Amino acid sequence: xxxxxxxxxxxxxxxxxxxxxxxxxxxxxxxxxxxxxxxxxxxxxxxxxxxxxxxxxxxxxxxxxxxxxxxxxxxxxxxxxxxxxxxxxxxxxxxxxxxxxxxxxxxxxxxxxxxxxxxxxxxxxxxxxxxxxxxxxxxxxxxxxxxxxxxxxxxxxxxxxxxxxxxxxxxxxxxxxxxxxxxxxxx
Numbered sequence: 001x002x003x004x005x006x007x008x009x010x011x012x013x014x015x016x017x018x019x020x021x022x023x024x025x026x027x028x029x030x031x032x033x034x035x036x037x038x039x040x041x042x043x044x045x046x047x048x049x050x051x052x053x054x055x056x057x058x059x060x061x062x063x064x065x066x067x068x069x070x071x072x073x074x075x076x077x078x079x080x081x082x083x084x085x086x087x088x089x090x091x092x093x094x095x096x097x098x099x100x101x102x103x104x105x106x107x108x109x110x111x112x113x114x115x116x117x118x119x120x121x122x123x124x125x126x127x128x129x130x131x132x133x134x135x136x137x138x139x140x141x142x143x144x145x146x147x148x149x150x151x152x153x154x155x156x157x158x159x160x161x162x163x164x165x166x167x168x169x170x171x172x173x174x175x176x177x178x179x180x181x182x183x184x185x186x187x
Contacts, residue, residue, distance in 0.1 A: 001018070001019040001020075001021070001029070001030050001033075002019050002036060003016055003017060003018050003019065003033070003036050003037070003040065004016070004017035004018075004019075005017075005040045005042075008086075008100050008102075009095070009098070009100050010086060010088050010095050010098065010099075010100050010118065011093075011095065012115040012117075012118070013086050013100065013112070013113065013114055013115065013118060014042075014112070014113040015102060015110055015111070015112060015113075016074070016110070016111040016112070016113055017109070017110055017111075018030055018031060018109060018111070020109055029109060031076065031111070032046070032074065032134060042113070044072055044074075044136050045136060046072075046074065046134040046135060046136055047135065047136060047137065047138055048134070048135050048137075048138050048139065049132065049133070049134050049135075050132065050133050050134075050135065050139075051130065051131070051132045052130065052131045052132075053079075053128065053129070053130045054124045054128070054129055054131070055124060055127070055128055055164070056124055056125070056126065056127050056128070056160075057123070057124060057160050057162075057163055057164045058123070058124045058163065058164045058165075059121065059122070059123040059124075059149055059158065059160075059163035059164065059165055059169065060121060060122055060166070060169070061085070061119065061120055061121015061122060061146070061147075061149060061169065062085070062087055062119035062120060062121040062146060062147040062148070062149060062172065063119065063120055063121065063144070063145070063146050063147075064089065064116070064117075064118065064119045064120065064145050064146075064147075064183070065116070065137065065139075065140060065143040065144060065145065066143045066145050066183035066184075067116075067183055067184060068140070068142070068143045069137050069138070069140035069142075069143035070116030070117075070137060071116055071135040071136050071137035072113065072114065072115055072116060072135065072136040073112075073113075073114045073120060073133050073134070073135050074111055074112070074113050074114075074133055074134040074135075075104065075111060075112045075113075075114065075120065075122075075131060075132075075133040076104060076109070076110070076111040076112075076131070076132055076133065077104040077105050077106060077122075077129055077130070077131050077132075078106055078130050078131070078132050079106050079126075079128060079129055079130035080105065080106060080124065080125070080126030080127065080128050080129030080130065081103065081104070081105035081106070081107070081124075081125045081126040081129060082103070082104050082105070082122040082123060082124055082125060082126075082129050082131060083101055083102075083103060083122060083123045083125055083158065083159050084101065084102050084103070084104045084112055084120070084121075084122040085099050085100070085101045085102075085120070085121050085122065085123075085156055085158075086099060086100055086102075086112065086114050086118045086119070086120055087099045087118060087119040087120075087121075087147060087154055087175075088117070088118055089117050089118060089119055089147075089178065089182070089183060089184050090117045090184050090185070091179070091182045091184065091185050092185065097153060097154060097175050098154075099154055099156055101156065101157075103125075104122075104131075105126075116184070117183075117184040119145075119146075119147045121149055123158050123159060123160055123163055125159060125160070145183055146168060146169060146172035146173070147172055147173065147174075147175065147178060148172045148173060148174050148175070149163070149165070149169055149172065151174050151175050153174070153175045153176065154175055
């Protein structure tokens with residue numbers, strides 16, 4: 001088994017497509033294999049696994065940890081389907097403030113590799129979705145940051161325009177506020 005790695009419009013953000021063996025019993029896949037990642041130049045050490053379960057219409061994000069505890073995230077949807085979005089936070093990057101959206105599902109088995117300098121969020125499209133992700137740094141509440149999910153400067157077209165949000169996500173700062181106190185410099 002191998003993995004396919006696809007570049008996206010945001011430099012550094014990758015779609016990882018693990019091979020999967022399917023038959024009448026179901027499937028088998030290696031969701032992470034260190035040597036195969038190394039073969040693709042991805043030298044990452046994951047230290048924590050996270051798992052969330054959400055209902056239809058829930059939107060989580062945009063979240064990231066600042067430069068005091070930066071973390072790569074390898075995100076996959078293991079139950080259901082989500083619309084996953086990543087925003088470039090690198091001040092000075094040609095793609096600063098731009099985003100990409102990718103459909104991740106239990107069916108397609110794709111994974112999204114997100115570098116630390118990008119905010120991440122997703123919206124649940126199925127009745128329920130479970131999202132699992134590996135990270136290269138532990139969760140540090142003091143480094144936790146968020147960005148407004150509906151910022152007009154980012155212009156994400158969320159499939160469900162009136163999502164279910166946490167209070168934290170309702171109050172997240174805008175991209176303009178981020179620029180006044182950025183977490184990440186040159187891209």
